Each structure stands twice: as C-alpha cells, then as structure tokens.
Amino acid sequence: MMQSDRMNEAAAPDAAAASAQPPLIRARGIAKSFSGNAVLHSVDLDLHAGEVVGLLGENGAGKSTLMHILSGGLQPDMGTIEMEGEPVRFGSVAEGIAAGVSFVHQELSVIGALSVAENLHLGRMAKTGAGLVDFRLMQEASRALLERVGAGHIDPRQEAGLLRAGEQQLIEIAKAAGRKPRLLILDEPTSSLTPHEVGGFFSYVREARAAGAAIIFITHRLEEAMSLCDRVVVLRNGAIVSERRPAETNRQQLIADMTGKPAIYEHRPRSVRGGEIALSLRGVSDDRLLEGIDLDIRKGEIFGMFGLVGAGRTELLDLIHGVHRHKAGTMTLFGKELSLRDPSQAVRAGIALVPEGRKTAGILPQHSVRDNAAISSLRRFARGVFSDRAGDAGRVERHRHSLGIRMASDRQAISTLSGGNQQKVIFARALMADPRLLLLDEPTHGVDVGAKSDLYEIVTREADKGLTVIVASSEVPEILALCDRVAILSKGRLAGVLERAEMTEDRILTMAFKEH
Amino acid sequence: MQAGLTFVRGLGRHREASVFAMLAAVAIYLSFASDYFLEPRNLLNVGRQASVVAIVALGQALVIIARGIDLSVGSVIGLSAVVAAVLMRDTGSEAIGLTAGLLTGLACGLVNGVLYTRFRINPFIATLGTLSIARGIALLMTGGIPVPFGGFAEFVGAGRIFDIPVSFLLMIVLAVVVHLFASRTVIGREIYAIGDNPKASRLAGVNLRAIRLFVFAFCGLLAGLGGLILAGNLASADPNLGMGYELDVIAAVILGGTALSGGRGSILGVVIGALLMALLNNAFVLLGISAYWQVVTKGLVIIFAVGLDGLQRGGDDD
Incomplete structure (x- = not known):
C-alpha cells in the first residue's frame, strides 16, 4: 500500500507520524460474492485518521459492496478488518455506528x-x-x-x-456529522448540490479531516475528487487497480484506470446541415418560474440547456413535453403550433423525454426490459386494440445492439440491470417512439463513465441522422462535450445562447450566475 | 419460524400456484370431512357462488393493478339491482331495466374515476364516499323494501345450461376476455405500467387520467352486472344486496396474487381466489359451523392474503 502524502495540509498529522501508528482501518483480503458472482476479489485498503480518500469506479465495480462491508451492512466472505490494530467485525450497521463508522448513502432517507x-x-x-x-x-x-x-x-x-434534493442531501451529511464519526463514508454526496453548497460541504470535510476523522468520498465527478482528496483509489471489477495522489495524476489517467477507455469529454466536431427550425419558442412563460423564453432550435442540432438548480431547466422541458401547460407565448414544432395538455399528446406529436431521476421517473421497476422499452411505442405499433408483443421483441433486440445494452434476456426485470444499462433502456424507449424531438434531462446522472461515453455516442449518432436533441444538464463538461449550442437559464429567464465557438466553462457559469 | 417465513415467501413467488394449492388443500380436506362435498350439485353451487365475486373481482383486479382500490362495489351491486328492478317494474320493459342497471354501475364507476382523476381525491376515500351514497340511494328508491325481479336476469342468475349454472359460464367467458384484454391490448399493458410507476408511465406518454378513469368505469360496470346476476338469482332486488361484498372481492383479488402496491397480478389468480373464497363459505355450511365464525374467517383470510403480499416484498418498505 502506498502511503499518502499530505505535505500541503498543515492541520493533518504528518506522514511519518501516521505510519508509526496502526491505521484507523486496515482491511485485508476482503472478498465477497453474491449468488456465485464475485463482486470483490481480495481487496486491501488502509485508511488513516485525518485523510480524505477518493473512491472512484464505474457502477458495478464493487464500491458500494466494499463500503457496506466497512460499515457493517454486509459481512465479507473472506478477509479481516482491523481498527487501530484491533480486529473488528461489525455484525450490523448499528454496531458500525457505535464504533464510529458512519455511511451517508446516495439515496436520500430524509x-x-x-x-x-x-x-x-x-x-x-x-x-x-x-x-x-x-x-x-x-x-x-x-x-x-x-x-x-x-x-x-x-x-x-x-x-x-x-426542501430541495440538495438541501436534503446536506441534512443527511449533517446527520452523520452529528454522530462525530471516526470513519465517514460519503456516497456521491455532491450529486444534487449547487456549486455554492459544494463549497460549504468541502469545508466541512476539511474540518472533519483536521479533527482526525478518516473520510471516504465516492464520486463520479473527477474534479471534485482531485480537489478534495489526499489519495484517490480506483476500483475496477472488484479489485483496486490504482492508488494515486491528485497532484501526480489527471482526468485522462483516472478515466483510463476506471474504464480502460480513452477520454470521453472531447467534443467531436459536427455540423448542422440546413436551417430548418425544429422547435420555436416565443415568449413562453408558466405562471410560476419561467418568463418570456424565446428560442429557435434547428433540425439535427444538439442543443444544450444549462442552469443552476432552480433556474428552470426541468420546468422548461416540462412545458415542451406537456407535463405542465404553458400560460403565455407560443411553441411550434416544425411549423405546427403545440398546445399540449398531457405528455401523451407530446409523445404523439413526436416529442420523447428521457426524464431526470431514473428510479422515480424512468423505470417501471417490476416490468421486464422489453416492457420498459416498449411502453412509449405501444400505440404506435398497435394492431387495432392489441399490442404488437412479437414485434416489440424484434425492436428491443435491434436497440439492444445499437445502444449496447448488456443483459441476459429482454425478459429479465429492468431492476436487475446496472444504472447505465437501465438508462440505455430508457433511451431505447424514447427512440422506439420515433421522435422528431428528443428531450434529455440530466441523461447521464449517476451512470458510470463507460455508459456515459456510450450515451454521448448514441446522442451524436441520432442527431447526425437528423434527430433534434435538447440536453438539459447541470454538468458543464457534459454540455461542452455534446452540444452545438447552449442556452443558459437563470432564475426562470433566458440569460443567453452561446454558439459552439463561444462555449467555455467560464462563460457558461458566469451567465448562469447572472442576476436579473 | 425462520423456515416458516422462508416457506411463505417461497409461496409468494408463485402466487397463482400457491392460491391453487390452498384451493386444492381445502377441497381435499372437505372431500374427506363431508360426504356431500363431492356431489355435483354442491360443486356446481360453489361455482355459482363464486361467479358473482369473480366477475366483480375481474374489474377490481384491474383497478388494484393500476394502483387504485374500489370500496364501493358492494353498494354498486345493490344500487344497480334496485334501479334495474324498479325501472323494469315501472316501464314493464325488461330491456330498459337491464340496460339501466348496467349503466348505473358504469355511472358509479365513472363518478369514482372522476373524483380520483379530476378532483384528486384518494380513491380509498372517494370510493368510501360512493359506497355510502350508492347504498343510501338504493334505500331511498325502495323505502328499504325489496323489489321483485325476474325474467332474463333470473335465467342468468339461477338458470343452467347442461346442468352448469349460467352465471358460472358467464364468469368463465368474461375471465377469458379480461385476461386477453389485460395481457394483449395496449390499454391492458398501460394499466400494468401505471400501477408500477405512475410518474414514469405518464412521462413515457401513457395517458394516466384516461386509463385510471377507464379502470374505475369498467369495475363499476362489472359490479352492475354482478348486481343483476345476484338479484336474478334471488328473484328479488334487495336494497341491501351486496352488502360487504367489497371484502370478498378484494380478498379474492389479493389472494389471487395481485399486489396492493400495483403493477402486478394475474386474471387467472383472481378467478382461483374467488373460487377459494366460495369454497371456504361452502366449508362452513357443510361442516355446520356457526355463520358468525364465517365472518371472522373472512377477515383472517384477507389479513393473511395481504400479509403474504407484504412478506413477498420483504423489507422493501422499511
């Protein structure tokens, strides 16, 4: 095991002192299988008091399983855990908490x-x-x-x-902080935080480190791991493949560690042919947040929509998809005025949505992959009142290939797939409805880097075939990687539209923070 | 205890098979305990008794699969029968009476559906309200006195074709139709989808309100039909007809493996569940046990059935 180096942190004990004592947690040879599938193979991990360790890995790499074992939620099949040199075995989460291990889960439990x-x-x-x-x-x-x-x-x-999801997330963290943990495990704590909240959260983590806690920070956002952590550990297929210090590595290297694939955030230059306007908004408002939105989106364009939490991204997509009714202004799709009262009308008009929140708004958890994929296009392929089940099988099979969905059979329950594969099924659902306009709301939220790169490829390919795509995202790198243009919303109004050549992280964020 | 729980959970995974096993167990026990049980007359009688519960349960099953519940079916049975009988008496036309009876059921279902979809009243409360209102109207229309009822409805309720009760045959036909409807049509598949995740289904383009309205209307229509059969069987439309039927109907649906949490359930299971309820009723008569115990047992069966559902889902809710 590589010792971490914390020279820049005056408050933390120095490396020599840390190595003199046994580490706070020493895990050796941790292995775990579920029904014959090995999820962890002999993992060794040391955690020292006063250090922040970033844990990276794709979904399914074994991060959660390892954390559940450290916190007492699962028992390892093999291996030992020592706490300050003493062997420990937490039979339950409660025993873990009593010993000072707190685990803040990704799912909110407020x-x-x-x-x-x-x-x-x-x-x-x-x-x-x-x-x-x-x-x-x-x-x-x-x-x-x-x-x-x-x-x-x-x-x-x-x-x-x-409270907003981000505020609830902070409550979860405060709850763990109240237990004065010695080991604090944070599973994607920042996924729903605003940049401002992330700042406050970071200072808490640094304070807890200075007070001598060990912190494990799981995230998909590499910048955060690089700026906050003393050491970054990458888990792949149930084994630790690298341990690096942020100062000595970079994004590309970490992504390669996680996936073995090349960097994904590189924009592939593309040109939008023809000037046909697909969607046009004029003075669109709802009676709550949005006011006077004017936009023209061209056919075949990948159009970004950026804004801070509460800026109105999701609300605007909701209007275009008929979830809520617009109260003023006009919306036209390929020259035809839209007056939508329900998403069912939007889907019929050729507007499909991949919603934010896969679990709450995306999947039908008890349904099979096939039924999940087919639900939006049942009426399109119906024969009289009957649905075309046999045809669904063929269509799902084609999308399984073109989207690279990994599954044993389309009859298996969608909840048995990984997050990234579930998201691809939701994409397949939208594409099977044969939309003219595809709305994506946080399309890669909580999916791993590998699936993310696949999804970017799929979006670009469909747009090249002439599909118009709107991508609402809170991740600037995602906007930069995908979009031909981006509209920036701030407090319900359009702060501006940037062309590809003008798009930089700085400009996008500056506009997003603009006050009216 | 642990082994017992595991066994019950195992049953839960194959709910149709488990309710069928229960049905078989009760039947085998009764065939030893009573000489009369296996008489064709008795078995056909059980089939007849099961038919009304099963027919109404077909509608209730769709409602529950769509994540709703209709508590008003017992009262709708009563009101539909009374409306049919009164109109038949006053107009002298059987066709008008029967049509009006069915339309009454449909109208009650539509009212439930509108209360839910337009006024956003929780279906449990909305149908609890219509339960009381429909019964009250039935009592007002008749002054509490049963109205004679007969003709074609009596044939359906009490008649036989080749010795088999007509209502039982009708139940089989309807079960096949509803099974095909639920599993093969677009609306059927959308019913399962909205029960599984209403929000996701809506965003995927399923017209949530229309489907919800449909299942309640359909359930009301079948309750109306059930009312006509039941009154036909008794040759009399009692304003108290069908009182407490919601319990039998919901028990049949849940026993048959339909999840109260929505999105899951089979029509075959519902029919077997209704047969099991009827068989239990028969058991009390054959074994000469007090009818009061029968009331207690019904409650136990419903708790057992819902308990099975909870155990199957394990700790999902915790």
Missing part, C-alpha cells in the same frame, strides 16, 4: 413529514425533565450542525420534505 431538527436527531432525541421531547435544545444543536456542513440557511423547524 423523513419528509418531520422537521429538519427531528430528522437530525432521529433515534436520539433530547428529552426535557418531564420526559417530553426538548425541541429547543434540538433546534440549537441542529443549527450548529447545519452551520458546520454549510447549510446554515436551513431553518431546523422547517418540514424536511419541502
């Missing part, structure tokens, strides 16, 4: 009906002398905790369910 303070103190609520819940004490403690993770603006008395 209880919406309770207040923020109650969420933060769940299972250990303070009581008054009379045995009642001491709300005042809990609120004060909550304020301090929220402040620490950079969420001081959240009122502890507020109902947690009313």
Whole structure:
C-alpha cells in the first residue's frame, strides 16, 4: 500500500507520524460474492485518521459492496478488518455506528413529514425533565450542525420534505456529522448540490479531516475528487487497480484506470446541415418560474440547456413535453403550433423525454426490459386494440445492439440491470417512439463513465441522422462535450445562447450566475 | 419460524400456484370431512357462488393493478339491482331495466374515476364516499323494501345450461376476455405500467387520467352486472344486496396474487381466489359451523392474503 502524502495540509498529522501508528482501518483480503458472482476479489485498503480518500469506479465495480462491508451492512466472505490494530467485525450497521463508522448513502432517507431538527436527531432525541421531547435544545444543536456542513440557511423547524434534493442531501451529511464519526463514508454526496453548497460541504470535510476523522468520498465527478482528496483509489471489477495522489495524476489517467477507455469529454466536431427550425419558442412563460423564453432550435442540432438548480431547466422541458401547460407565448414544432395538455399528446406529436431521476421517473421497476422499452411505442405499433408483443421483441433486440445494452434476456426485470444499462433502456424507449424531438434531462446522472461515453455516442449518432436533441444538464463538461449550442437559464429567464465557438466553462457559469 | 417465513415467501413467488394449492388443500380436506362435498350439485353451487365475486373481482383486479382500490362495489351491486328492478317494474320493459342497471354501475364507476382523476381525491376515500351514497340511494328508491325481479336476469342468475349454472359460464367467458384484454391490448399493458410507476408511465406518454378513469368505469360496470346476476338469482332486488361484498372481492383479488402496491397480478389468480373464497363459505355450511365464525374467517383470510403480499416484498418498505 502506498502511503499518502499530505505535505500541503498543515492541520493533518504528518506522514511519518501516521505510519508509526496502526491505521484507523486496515482491511485485508476482503472478498465477497453474491449468488456465485464475485463482486470483490481480495481487496486491501488502509485508511488513516485525518485523510480524505477518493473512491472512484464505474457502477458495478464493487464500491458500494466494499463500503457496506466497512460499515457493517454486509459481512465479507473472506478477509479481516482491523481498527487501530484491533480486529473488528461489525455484525450490523448499528454496531458500525457505535464504533464510529458512519455511511451517508446516495439515496436520500430524509423523513419528509418531520422537521429538519427531528430528522437530525432521529433515534436520539433530547428529552426535557418531564420526559417530553426538548425541541429547543434540538433546534440549537441542529443549527450548529447545519452551520458546520454549510447549510446554515436551513431553518431546523422547517418540514424536511419541502426542501430541495440538495438541501436534503446536506441534512443527511449533517446527520452523520452529528454522530462525530471516526470513519465517514460519503456516497456521491455532491450529486444534487449547487456549486455554492459544494463549497460549504468541502469545508466541512476539511474540518472533519483536521479533527482526525478518516473520510471516504465516492464520486463520479473527477474534479471534485482531485480537489478534495489526499489519495484517490480506483476500483475496477472488484479489485483496486490504482492508488494515486491528485497532484501526480489527471482526468485522462483516472478515466483510463476506471474504464480502460480513452477520454470521453472531447467534443467531436459536427455540423448542422440546413436551417430548418425544429422547435420555436416565443415568449413562453408558466405562471410560476419561467418568463418570456424565446428560442429557435434547428433540425439535427444538439442543443444544450444549462442552469443552476432552480433556474428552470426541468420546468422548461416540462412545458415542451406537456407535463405542465404553458400560460403565455407560443411553441411550434416544425411549423405546427403545440398546445399540449398531457405528455401523451407530446409523445404523439413526436416529442420523447428521457426524464431526470431514473428510479422515480424512468423505470417501471417490476416490468421486464422489453416492457420498459416498449411502453412509449405501444400505440404506435398497435394492431387495432392489441399490442404488437412479437414485434416489440424484434425492436428491443435491434436497440439492444445499437445502444449496447448488456443483459441476459429482454425478459429479465429492468431492476436487475446496472444504472447505465437501465438508462440505455430508457433511451431505447424514447427512440422506439420515433421522435422528431428528443428531450434529455440530466441523461447521464449517476451512470458510470463507460455508459456515459456510450450515451454521448448514441446522442451524436441520432442527431447526425437528423434527430433534434435538447440536453438539459447541470454538468458543464457534459454540455461542452455534446452540444452545438447552449442556452443558459437563470432564475426562470433566458440569460443567453452561446454558439459552439463561444462555449467555455467560464462563460457558461458566469451567465448562469447572472442576476436579473 | 425462520423456515416458516422462508416457506411463505417461497409461496409468494408463485402466487397463482400457491392460491391453487390452498384451493386444492381445502377441497381435499372437505372431500374427506363431508360426504356431500363431492356431489355435483354442491360443486356446481360453489361455482355459482363464486361467479358473482369473480366477475366483480375481474374489474377490481384491474383497478388494484393500476394502483387504485374500489370500496364501493358492494353498494354498486345493490344500487344497480334496485334501479334495474324498479325501472323494469315501472316501464314493464325488461330491456330498459337491464340496460339501466348496467349503466348505473358504469355511472358509479365513472363518478369514482372522476373524483380520483379530476378532483384528486384518494380513491380509498372517494370510493368510501360512493359506497355510502350508492347504498343510501338504493334505500331511498325502495323505502328499504325489496323489489321483485325476474325474467332474463333470473335465467342468468339461477338458470343452467347442461346442468352448469349460467352465471358460472358467464364468469368463465368474461375471465377469458379480461385476461386477453389485460395481457394483449395496449390499454391492458398501460394499466400494468401505471400501477408500477405512475410518474414514469405518464412521462413515457401513457395517458394516466384516461386509463385510471377507464379502470374505475369498467369495475363499476362489472359490479352492475354482478348486481343483476345476484338479484336474478334471488328473484328479488334487495336494497341491501351486496352488502360487504367489497371484502370478498378484494380478498379474492389479493389472494389471487395481485399486489396492493400495483403493477402486478394475474386474471387467472383472481378467478382461483374467488373460487377459494366460495369454497371456504361452502366449508362452513357443510361442516355446520356457526355463520358468525364465517365472518371472522373472512377477515383472517384477507389479513393473511395481504400479509403474504407484504412478506413477498420483504423489507422493501422499511
């Protein structure tokens, strides 16, 4: 094992001192199989007090399994774990927590009906002398905790369910912080945070490190791993393939470690032929956020839509897809005015959507891959009232090849596929509806680098064939890699449209932060 | 205990097979416990008793697969029968009476559907309301006194073709039709999809409101049909007809392997579930056990069936 080097961190103990004592956690030969499939092969990992370790890997690489084993949620088939030189075995998550291991999961577990303070103190609520819940004490403690993770603006008395996903994520982190963990495991904590919130969260992580905690930071965002971590560990197919210091590596190398594939964020130059306008918006508003949006999107164009959380990206896609009705202005698709009251009308008009939130808005979890892919095109291929089941099989088979969906059979439940493959099935669903306009809302959220690169290729290929694509994304690298032009939204209004030649990360972000 | 749980979960994976096994177990037990059980007359009677529950359960199954529930079916049975009988008496036309009975069921279903889709009232509450309203109207129309009923409905409710009850044959035909509808048509597949994930289905282009309205209307129509058969069988439309039927119907659906959480369920299972309910009723009569125990057992069966559903899903909700 390579020792980490933390020369730049004055607050952290120096490397020599760290190596003198046993590490906080020493895992040796950890192996785990599920029903005969080996997920982890003999993983060795040392974690020292006062270090932040980035854990990278594609979906299915074994990151979650390894973290569940470290935190007591799973038992290894083989291998040992030592904590400060003493062998430990956590029989349950509760035992892990008692020993100081806290795991903040990617899925939010905030209880919406309770207040923020109650969420933060769940299972250990303070009581008054009379045995009642001491709300005042809990609120004060909550304020301090929220402040620490950079969420001081959240009122502890507020109902947690009313908060944005990013704010709920911060509550999860504050909950873990309240347990004063010695090992803190964070699984994609920043996926729904705004850049400002990420800053606050980073300072908390640095503070916890200075206080002597070991932190494992799982992320798909390489920039974050590079800027926050002392050491970056890459897991591939259940084994650790590299351990690097951020100062001595770069994105390309890390992506190669994770996938063995070349860099994916390189834009492939393409030209949009012909000037036919596919979608035109004039003065489009809803009665909540969006105001006076004017846009013209050309046929065959990959058109980006960027904005901070709350800028109105999803809301605008919702209007174009008929989820909500626009209250003012006109929308025309290939010269024909759209007046949509329901997404079913949008799909019939040739507008398909790959929604944000694969689990909540994308998959039909109990349905097979085939049924998931076919649901948008049932009516298109129907024979009278009957659906064309036999034909579905052939169409799904073709898309399985053209999209590279990895599965044993199209009769298997979609929930058994990896996240990236599930997303490809949702793409297949949209393409099978034969759209003239494809809307993508955060199309690569939570998918691994390999699947991401596949999805970019698919989008470019379809656009080359003449499909018009709108990509709403909160990731600037994604916009830069994919889009021919980008519209930037800020607080419900159009802050501007950038041509390919003008698109840089700086300009996009500056426009996104523009106030009205 | 652990082994027991594993066994029950295993059953849960093959719900049609498990409800069929229960059906077989009760049947085998009864064939030993009662000399009369295997008499064709008795078996055909069980088939007749199962038919109304099964027919209404076909509609209820689609509602539950779409992640709804219709508690009003028992009252709709009563109201449809009363409307049919009163109109038949007053107009002297059997056709008008029967048509009006079916349309009453359809109208009740549409009201449930509109309350759910337009006014966004939770179907549990909306249909609890119509349960009370429909029963009240049936009582108001008749002053609480049963109305004589007969003719074609009596043939369907009490008649036989080659010794087999007409209502049982009708149930088989309807079950085949609904099975094909649910598994082969576009609307059928969309019903399963919206039950599995309504939001995703809507975004994928399924007209959520239209499908929801459809399943409630269809369920109401079948409840109306059930009312005509039941009243025909008794040659009388009692305003209290069908009281408590929602329990039998929902029990049959859930016993047959339909998930209360939506998206899953089979029509074959529903029919077997209804047969099992009827067989249990028959058992109490044959074994001479107090009818009050029958009421208790119905409750136990429904809890058992829903418990199976919960165990099958394991810790998904926790």
